Amino acid sequence: MELLVKDGALEKMLPEFWRAAEFLQQQARKCKKVIIRYHNDADGICSALCISQALKLVEQAQRQGTGEAGFAVSANESRSATYFALDAQEDALRASDAGARALFVFVDFASNQESANGLRELRQSAPGCSMMLVDHHPVDAKTRGQYDFVLTQFDYGASTNYSAGVLCAHLAGACLKLSEKGQKDSGYLKLLCDVSLVADKSTLVRHTKKLEQIAHALDYAAMQGKQKSLEQFKKIVFGGPELDELIGLVGQQAGQLQQAAQEFSRMKKIGRFKVSLIQVDKLAGKYPGLGRAKAVDGIFWQQNRGNESEPLVAIGHGDRLVTFRANKAAIDAGFAATKIVAHIEQDLKGALMAGGGHDSAASLRLHAGFGTLVYEEVLKMIEKI
Numbered sequence: 382m383e384l385l386v387k388d389g390a391l392e393k394m395l396p397e398f399w400r401a402a403e404f405l406q407q408q409a410r411k412c413k414k415v416i417i418r419y420h421n422d423a424d425g426i427c428s429a430l431c432i433s434q435a436l437k438l439v440e441q442a443q444r445q446g447t448g449e450a451g452f453a454v455s456a457n458e459s460r461s462a463t464y465f466a467l468d469a470q471e472d473a474l475r476a477s478d479a480g481a482r483a484l485f486v487f488v489d490f491a492s493n494q495e496s497a498n499g500l501r502e503l504r505q506s507a508p509g510c511s512m513m514l515v516d517h518h519p520v521d522a523k524t525r526g527q528y529d530f531v532l533t534q535f536d537y538g539a540s541t542n543y544s545a546g547v548l549c550a551h552l553a554g555a556c557l558k559l560s561e562k563g564q565k566d567s568g569y570l571k572l573l574c575d576v577s578l579v580a581d582k583s584t585l586v587r588h589t590k591k592l593e594q595i596a597h598a599l600d601y602a603a604m605q606g607k608q609k610s611l612e613q614f615k616k617i618v619f620g621g622p623e624l625d626e627l628i629g630l631v632g633q634q635a636g637q638l639q640q641a642a643q644e645f646s647r648m649k650k651i652g653r654f655k656v657s658l659i660q661v662d663k664l665a666g667k668y669p670g671l672g673r674a675k676a677v678d679g680i681f682w683q684q685n686r687g688n689e690s691e692p693l694v695a696i697g698h699g700d701r702l703v704t705f706r707a708n709k710a711a712i713d714a715g716f717a718a719t720k721i722v723a724h725i726e727q728d729l730k731g732a733l734m735a736g737g738g739h740d741s742a743a744s745l746r747l748h749a750g751f752g753t754l755v756y757e758e759v760l761k762m763i764e765k766i
């Protein structure tokens with residue numbers, strides 16, 4: 382199998398991709414129904430597209446080769462990094478609809494500690510189901526125990542500089558190879574892989590204008606209105622009128638965010654970092670297709686442009702949310718959002734509903750009224766780095 386990006390850890394993962402591909406195909410055949418659950422952003426969407434493409438071809442080959450009935454594949458978004466018990470109840474209904482066992486594939490989310498409950502609920506409500514995780518976020522030990530198979534680069538010494546899409550593209554590549562259908566889809570997988578890496582700000586790929594446009598368009602489309610089908614997302618990836626229209630909307634939004642940066646953020650030097658303090662509640666509901674955390678993301682990348690060598694951290698703070706973004710210079714200077722999240726999880730447990738992410742981007746969702754307390758604690762921690 383051809384590697385789609387050059388990276389030492391990825392090469393070491395090759396046998397793991399084969400094992401994961403075997404697992405995915407075996408379970409898909411056995412369970413008759415595959416339910417993909419993807420994080421609702423460009424990386425999650427690229428990941429789901431990779432897996433569904435691979436399974437489609439595997440299923441076709443199986444039907445044509447053996448005359449057996451195939452399996453069904455469906456996909457549903459998750460708007461949170463956490464898989465909740467309520468999601469599990471919904472999924473259990475979907476599984477029972479099929480009148481059979483189901484294989485659940487979770488991509489780009491559901492690896493944090495808070496997801497363990499939801500996964501346990503799924504195990505109970507959809508008896509006999511099989512559960513697989515493909516994610517580049519740190520996998521909590523307890524949560525990991527809920528899965529039948531976990532594919533993560535952390536087992537091979539790589540960092541979160543990966544995307545879930547790079548893992549899914551190689552998993553899909555291994556599936557296609559196993560079903561001997563490979564080559565003609567590798568261009569598509571490569572594109573999805575690269576878009577996902579650009580979307581998650583990875584340095585493993587060159588950020589061309591075209592890749593950035595597709596990544597932004599997917600992010601925008603994901604947040605707009607009702608859930609879209611994977612077919613709709615696929616059209617955006619391939620370009621054409623859908624992509625052009627979204628590029629226009631993304632451009633308008635960038636202008637609005639530039640203005641928001643002036644109105645709702647202020648810069649402060651804290652310790653060794655330049656910190657952009659953003660009033661996140663002021664951003665709520667203002668930008669079609671952008672939640673508060675994503676709006677902070679947009680402002681942060683605007684402020685970072687042209688100043689990449691200075692350690693910049695953005696903190697979006699509101700009544701129920703504290704969210705972080707950091708550029709590479711800040712990470713190199715010692716900033717790690719995961720350490721802050723872990724500290725809050727331990728010391729201000731009562732304030733926290735859910736928290737997670739990686740060192741350069743993470744969020745804390747809080748119970749109402751705890752915003753100021755947590756925000757002040759975060760500032761103190763940054764000063765000490």
Ligand SMILES: [Mn+2]
Pocket residue numbers: 424425489517544545581
């Ligand atoms: Mn991701």
